[in-house]
Amino acid sequence: DIQMTQSPSSLSASVGDSVTITCQASQDISNDLNWYQQKPGKAPRLLIYDVSNLEEGVPSRFRGSRSGTDFTFTITSLQPEDIAIYYCQHYDNLPSLTFGPGTKVDLK
């Protein structure tokens, strides 16, 4: 089974800061990697799919990239409304769909 690790587990940053979260796969997963945002008491929301494609309606300050089995999610200028937990998610051949453990982003 492919394992997804995510780091850091939490971070604090100031408004306007650039924030980076990393998701690492235990083996090659091609570009099957997505990012979701979950605000307290809400369902997750798709932000980025297939590594770097921005979902419709998502602000352009959210970005995704890949280097080998390392995937990076960046908020280029943190806004107060970005306070949330962010999850990476990988899909393999069914039945296999896994989420990373999540990264909690707080305001400093």
Place this chain on the structure above:
Amino acid sequence: QVQVRESGPGLVKPSETLSLTCAVSGYSISSGYYWGWIRQSPGKGLEWIGYIYLSGSTYYNPSLNSRVAMSLDKTKKQFSLRLTSVTAADTAVYYCVRDRQLGVIDLWGQGTLVTVSS
């Protein structure tokens, strides 16, 4: 506007069966996509439960496979989840979802909390 919405009992007794239904509005299930369920235990991460396709084909998380069943009712525009022999470990918020690209979950319900307790 496409929406999905979960419904079902919020409390289930241990060893009994959890049953949830997801109503789809603004989109025809018959048009395609995968429909499924994801759960989140209190304070925990997200766990994929499984999918059902419009053909009726089902795909379940191997860790739950023996206890899970999903069904689809195109005429009623809804799909359902049954999870048998529940324990406290099945207490979670259950989300119904739409997957548009096998792995890209673009639509989530608001979630419904199911507590397993006697």
